[in-house]
Amino acid sequence: MAHAPLYSKVPTLADELDIVIPTIRNLDFLEMWRPFFEKYHLIVVQDGDHTRKVQVPAGFDYELYNRKDIERILGDKASCISFKDSACRCFGYAISKKKYIFTIDDDCFVAKNPQGEDIDALEQHIKNLLSPSTPHFFNTLYDPYTEGADFVRGYPFSLREGAPTAISHGLWLNIPDYDAPTQMVKPRERNVRYVNAVLTIPKGTLFPMCGMNLGFNRDLIGPAMYFGLMGDGQPIGRYDDMWAGWCCKVICDHLGLGVKTGLPYIWHSKASNPFVNLKKEYKGIFWQEDIIPFFQNVKLSQESKTVQECYLELSDKVRAGLGKLDPYFDKLATGMQDWIACWDMLNPPAKSHAAHGLPNGKA
Ligand SMILES: O=c1ccn([C@@H]2O[C@H](COP(=O)(O)OP(=O)(O)O[C@H]3O[C@@H](CO)[C@H](O)[C@H]3O)[C@@H](O)[C@H]2O)c(=O)[nH]1
Ligand SMILES: [Mn+2]
Numbered sequence: 001m002a003h004a005p006l007y008s009k010v011p012t013l014a015d016e017l018d019i020v021i022p023t024i025r026n027l028d029f030l031e032m033w034r035p036f037f038e039k040y041h042l043i044v045v046q047d048g049d050h051t052r053k054v055q056v057p058a059g060f061d062y063e064l065y066n067r068k069d070i071e072r073i074l075g076d077k078a079s080c081i082s083f084k085d086s087a088c089r090c091f092g093y094a095i096s097k098k099k100y101i102f103t104i105d106d107d108c109f110v111a112k113n114p115q116g117e118d119i120d121a122l123e124q125h126i127k128n129l130l131s132p133s134t135p136h137f138f139n140t141l142y143d144p145y146t147e148g149a150d151f152v153r154g155y156p157f158s159l160r161e162g163a164p165t166a167i168s169h170g171l172w173l174n175i176p177d178y179d180a181p182t183q184m185v186k187p188r189e190r191n192v193r194y195v196n197a198v199l200t201i202p203k204g205t206l207f208p209m210c211g212m213n214l215g216f217n218r219d220l221i222g223p224a225m226y227f228g229l230m231g232d233g234q235p236i237g238r239y240d241d242m243w244a245g246w247c248c249k250v251i252c253d254h255l256g257l258g259v260k261t262g263l264p265y266i267w268h269s270k271a272s273n274p275f276v277n278l279k280k281e282y283k284g285i286f287w288q289e290d291i292i293p294f295f296q297n298v299k300l301s302q303e304s305k306t307v308q309e310c311y312l313e314l315s316d317k318v319r320a321g322l323g324k325l326d327p328y329f330d331k332l333a334t335g336m337q338d339w340i341a342c343w344d345m346l347n348p349p350a351k352s353h354a355a356h357g358l359p360n361g362k363a
Helices: 030-037 067-080 086-095 121-130 180-185 218-224 240-255 274-297 307-322 327-346
Strands: 017-023 041-046 061-065 100-104 165-174 198-200 213-217 258-268
Touching: 017 086, 017 121, 030 121, 041 086, 061 067, 061 086, 067 086, 067 327, 086 100, 086 218, 086 240, 086 327, 100 121, 100 218, 121 165, 121 213, 121 258, 165 218, 165 240, 180 274, 213 218, 213 258, 218 240, 218 307, 218 327, 240 258, 240 274, 240 307, 274 307, 307 327
Parallel strands: 017 041, 017 100, 041 061, 165 258
Antiparallel strands: 100 213, 165 213, 198 258
16 A cells, blocks of 8 residues: 655644744744744754843744743752753743644754755755654665555555654754864865755664754653753853753654654755864763663663653763763753653653734744
């Protein structure tokens, strides 16, 4: 039975999706995204100096939070939200009232496809999130639910319904998201390869999640999208999205959810300083040789049936399994627990996804 694409016109989800942007810069990049973003509500997480005035271009519906707002809202648990690191963006995930999140960095521009057309990255993320994933059996013709593709011969019919998609991981043209050592040895390398594919990351396989062009379903995986303790006062940075990706993938595998990577592309315009990055990353480069085996071997109990239950169980395992690597992981485990407390405080079970009528500006 052929699988017709799930919809001819991609729904905009304008009332069901928030765009979260962490920033220490300005938001001029929104002008080029205006045709694609203007119908959505933005959540701007202003990092660094809270007295700095961040201008949101006219015509955008937004709420903006700075460090003082985060501290006012979260109280003594605000310490679980990183300061002076893009990891602060996860506050936007928790404060949102919508079903879907798209997060993008402020140096990510609209990319063009090989036909020279502007890419509507959000539309592709929505396609990815609204169609199933295939984590349990690899389809060699990539995404079987996309126009012009299907399941190939030998693909079990019993698995063709697929799994609900929790995460849509987009990629980048131009400045690649390389770690500092790679960036240092290949300073001029640019990603010019447009690969027209969306893949499901198989169950049992981890991946390095990049936060610059990322969509996800808050209802399915939101409480696991904690970007950890990074930046000011922390021994590590630029492992925010990685940490979240490893936690999310283990939980997605446990709950039977899917993670996709590939299209859409954005144009990553700025290379961050590799020497500054090396200082942030170096412990992570060393520690991850222990962190990855930890996540590869972690087993969540059958009693953990919700994302919060999985995440709290995982936090206990992080403390027991990684605490001896460095006291940082003991702090991180506590941060994970504080994060869930914040999430549940901001997202009481009964809360609907009703779009809120907050005026623009400071919440
Ligand atoms: O202290 C900070 C630094 C940055 N931001 C905002 O976060 C994003 C990403 O910043 P930037 O583009 O400078 O960093 P990259 O190295 O290109 O980012 C990659 O590493 C990940 C960070 O761990 C990031 O998700 C990847 O894209 C911008 O919007 C900055 O304004 C911040 O809020 N606080
Ligand atoms: Mn960047």
